[in-house]
Amino acid sequence: LRPGDTNLLRVVNSAIGAINQDRLESIARRWVGSGSLPTGQRIALTPQESRWIARHPVVRLVINDDLAPLAFFNSDETFSGIASDLLDMISRRTGLHFQVTPRSGGFPEQIGVLARKEADLAIMSRSSKREEMLRFTRSFLSTSYVLVTRADDKGRAESPGSLDGKRIAIPAGHVGMQQVRERYPQATMVEVGVALDAMNLVYEGRADAAVVPLVTARYYIVRLFRERLAIADLVPIGAATAHFAVRRGDAELQSILDKALLSISPDDLSDIVNRWRSPPGMSGQTWVDYILVITEILAIAAALLLLCLGWVTYQRRQIRVRARVEQALSDQLRFVEALTDCMPPPLYVRDVNGRMLSCNRSYLQSVGLSSEEVMNRTVLELPMENFETAPEFHRSYLMAMREGRTIEAVYPVALGGRERWIDHWIQPFRDSSGTIRGVICGWLDITEHRQLIDELEEAKNLADEASRAKTTFLATMSHEIRTPMNAVIGILELALKRAETGRVDRSSIEIAYASAKSLLELIGDILDIARIESGRLSLSPKRANLRELVESVARVFEGLARQKRLSLVLEIDSSINGDVLLDAMRFKQILSNLVSNAIKFTDEGSIRIRIDGRQVEPSLLQVNLCVEDTGIGISLGDQQQLFRPFAQVNRNLQNTEGTGLGLVISRSLCEMMGGRLVMSSELGQGTRIDVELRLQVLEPIVENVRAIPLGSRQARRLQVLVVDDHAVNRQILHQQLSFLGHDVEEAENGLSALNLWHGQPFDMVITDCHMPLMSGSDLARSIRQEERENGEEPVVIIGLTADAQPEEIERCIQAGMNECLIKPIGLDVLEERLLALGFAADELPVTIDAEPVAIPTAPRLYDLDSLHALTGGEPTMLRRLLDELLTSNRKDLETLEGLVQRQETGELAELAHRIKGAARVVRGEQLVESCRRLEDACLSPNASFAWVEECAVGVKLAILALDESLVEECTD
Incomplete structure (x- = not known):
């Protein structure tokens, strides 16, 4: 309208206002189609369908070049067409999102894409053959198939006449291919990729006609082949329908799409199709094609008529309309107020001057003020104790309105007497003309978030400190290990060179031996530290005499002190004379560490060891152990570091050896015993370390126990059942027990042993712990259960295992075994255990010496000393044992290769354990180590099968090397 024509503007506005909402939507729907009007209405879905959408929120649609105007990409590479509008409506009603993937080729290629799961959805016609592979939704478009031929000079289609002997172009995989062949039996079918290729062949003269859907023919003729091609005739082979196709397994997707299509009214679907029809001017069009335009014109005419009627009734209805609008505004205002009040975050609104216009209930509760105290006031006018009284808040409001931008910041504030952190934001708002009218503000309480960040920062610092400590530990350990190793290797190299000249350098060997012992102690200390920190180091308290323990340690260090011209003084109180319950080895370790340090850091003077006790309860003794020296002493600052692993002081003052682990281990052991270790020292004056322990006093033993030599022990003849799945192990145990004068029966697994145990009484069962069919633990449990059920006396069960872990031994004892021994087991140890379990003629208790600790050496191929001792040096019996071992090894090799091929790691572990037990008999350390790696x-x-296979190859090579050496042994 002209700017000054206000009367006409008022009349038009009044007429538009008189039209009700339903009529306006009807007019809009006629012009733009209802499919383009957004709606939030969702269709009802089953729980299965909803879960399917949650798992597959994006559905991939594949299209080819044959679907225009159904589905195509326009010149701007935007997905367009009937399917585009249809999928938009389905997306709004179901929540699905569609991703369109263009694909060159025809329908067979699309089916292949669906089968390979490169896409989830396609558009094609339904046929019985396709239904064998795909599911189809209800159709959303139906049209006819037509014959397209070349056009004459006037743009009309040339009559195809009889198609006998002519060429008909048709897309490959066409659903009506067979029907077209039957209708035109004499015609030659030319298969092409898509419908556009078929029309191109007709245009180029390489085909006489093409069979394509009507909607596709109209679209391409108008856009690409105007006055060159035309529709000649209908092909009566049924309707060309368009469906969504999915895989057979996606039944939920088919159901969802069917429901969505059913929810779209026929009018809406017709509007979508009409919108993508070809533009006017194409051949064969009638007034029916313009029915949408005619309908829209009639709707406009009706709207103008309503405008005229509205002008007549405008004045009378104006009051009622205004009243309804005011009521709606009032309802809307109450709704906004209720919505704001129920929101948890504090929210408030200020005008351009910073005065409060509105706030919610959460704001008033947070600041502790009433509505009257804050409304129509600026921040500066609020009470002083309120957090907003800071001037920067008011300046922030004005800055946000002046610059027209959001301001967000984090502030520490006091709310309700507690320090809180808030994330405060200020957002300007504008009126309809774009003028800023104030700010909307609020905040979120992020106190817990800040606390979490602080905790994470602290945890990160602790982790970084732990990582640095680990790095320092590894670096120090590497240095401490390399130092004695350098001495061992260097000295032994010199000894070897001198041995070549016929000289034996005893002093060099003694130095290497001392360095190796130092290395062994270091490794033991490191393992102790690891066990202490992991909580796996345990004490084994037994009867011990404190006086004897202290005197034995003093005797050990007496010679070392004498070498340094030091006086070693031992003072033992008379109260320290009885037996106590104590882990003697760990107590001696504590005292040895303390005395060793005292001698090491003292050049002149004396070292005093003093121990006394005080009876605090009838059966409880308070023990005070003191080790005092006149050495160099330790400063107060260095004392704080000494109880850290590998910590040492005064390295520049003393040429001392050591790892810095002794004090750490000693203090940890004291704490584990329920005591404490205290250090007091002064630089240059010496050091004193006090150990306090509370120990249980034991009743004295009246009769002294003496050790009985093995040769004088007489055991009664026993009936023993030996159970082992490895033939060599069974034979060796058989020979050992027979040598000791016992009768032996053998069984190769737990089930066979259980059957033998049922058939005859046995005094003892010696069983391997790891066996197929039934393990040794299962055998022990079965025997114990039957003994309880039948009320029988329990038989003695001894387990044998190659696994020296305490957990494995504990599992065997828990299963019902009397004892579990570690392979290999010698004659002396076996006889000792039999006597210790009570199988002796006399009743004298037996003292069993501890086995010596073996110093690790390089893995040996084998050692037949134990077999020579067992067979008494008889060659025939030795050779029979070795032949049995070779036969067993060959069978194990075959089993190993089969298990590796089948990748059965569980049975591989069992096999490795069994081979390891047999290898220990001949002390084949290389094979034992290879089996241990494979079992681990x-x-x-976390181990890959490639690593398992590599370990299996190592076992195989070790078996072959052992067999080769044993064959040479047999032939010698």
Whole structure:
């Protein structure tokens, strides 16, 4: 309208206002189609369908070049067409999102894409053959198939006449291919990729006609082949329908799409199709094609008529309309107020001057003020104790309105007497003309978030400190290990060179031996530290005499002190004379560490060891152990560091050896015993360390126990059942027990042993712990259960295992075994255990010496000393044992290769354990180590099968090397 024509503007506005909402939507729907009007209405879905959408929120649609105007990409590479509008409506009603993937080729290629799961959805016609592979939704478009031929000079289609002997172009995989062949039996079918290729062949003269859907023919003729091609005739082979096709397994997607299509009214679907029809001017169009335009014109005419009627009734209805609008505004205002009040975050609104216009209930509760105290006031006018009284808040409001931008910041504030952190934001708002009218503000309480960040920062610092400590530990450990190793290797190299000249350098060997012992102690200390920190180091308290323990340690260090011209003084109180319950080895370790340090850091003077006791309860003794020296002493600052692993002081003052682990281990052991270790020292004056322990006093033993030599022990003849799945192990145990004068029966697994145990009484069962069919633990449990059920006396069960872990031994004892021994077991140890379990003629208790600790050496191929001792040096019996071992090894090799091929790691671990037990008999350390690695790899959840296979190859090579050496042994 002209700017000054206000009367006409008022009349038009009044007429538009008189039209009700339903009529306006009807007019809009006629012009733009209801499919383009957004709606939030969702269709009802089953729980299964909703879960399917949650798992597959994006559905991939594949299209080819044959679907225009159904589905195509326009010149701007935007997905367009009937399917585009239809999928938009389905997306709004179901929540699905569609991703369109263009694909060159025809329908067979699309089916292949669906089968390979490169896409989830396609558009094609339904046929019985396709239904064998796909599911189809209800159709959303139906049209006819037509014959397209070349056009004459006037743009009309040339009559195809009889198609006998002519060429008909048709897309490959067409659903009506067979019907077209039957209708035109004499015609030659030319298969092409898509419908556009078929029309191109007709245009180029390489085909006489093409069979394509009507909607596709109209679209391409108008856009690409105007006055060159035309529709000649209908092909009566049924309707060309368009469906969504999905895989057979996506029944939920088919159901969802069917429901969505059913929810779209026929009018809406017709509007979508009409919108993508070809533009006017194409051949064969009638007034029916313009029915949408005619309908829209009639709707406009009706709207103008309503405008005229509205002008007549405008004045009368104006009051009622205004009243309804005011009521609606009032309802809307109350709704906004209720919505704001129920929101948890504090929210408030200020005008351009910073005065409060509105706030919610959460704001008033947070600041502790009433509505009257804050409304129509600026921040500066609020009470002083309110957090907003800071001037920067008011300046922030004005800055946000002046610059027209959001301001967000984090502030520490006091709310309700507590320090809180808030994330405060200020958002300007504008009126309809774009003028800023104030700010909307609020905040979120992020106190817990800040606390979490602080905790994470602290945890990160602790982790970084732990990582640095680990790095320092590894670096120090590497240095401490390399130092004695350098001495061992260097001295032994010199000894070897001198041995070549016929000289034996005893002093060099003694130096190497001392360095190796130092290395062994270091490794033991490191393992102790690891066990202490992991909580796996345990004490074994037994009867011990404190006086004897202290005197034995003093005797050990007496010679070392004498070498340094030091006086070693031992003072033992008379109260320290009885037996106590104590882990003697760990107590001696504590005292040895303290005395060793005292001698090491003292150049002149004396070292005093003093121990006394005080009876605090009838059966409880308070023990005070003191080690005092006149050495160099330790400064107060260095004392704080000494109880850290590998910590040492005064390295520049003393040429001392050591790892810095002794004090750490000693203090940890004292704490584990319920005591404490205290250090007091002064630089240059010496050091004193006090150990306090509370120990249980034991009743004295009246009769002294003496050790009985093995030769004088007489055991009664026993009936023994030996159970082992490895033939060599069974034979060796058989020979050992027979040598000791006992009768032996053998069984190769737990089930066979259980059957033998049922048939005859046995005094003892000696069983391997790891066996197929039934393990040794299962055998022990079965025997114990039957003994309880039948009320029988329990038979003695001894387990044998190659696994020296305490957990494995504990599992065997828990299963019902009397004892579990570690392979290999010698004659002396076996006889000792039999006597210790009570199988002796006399009743004298037996003292069993502890086995010596073996110093690790390089893995040996084998050692037949134990077999020579067992067979008494008889060659025939030795050779029979070795032949049995070779036969067993060959069978194990075959089993190993089969298990590796089948990748059965569980049975591989069992096989490795069994081979390891047999290898220990001949002390085949290389094979034992290879089996241990294979067993660890099989039982590790993180090990790959490639590593398992590599370990299996190592076992195979070790078996072959052992067999080759044993064959040479047999032939010698």
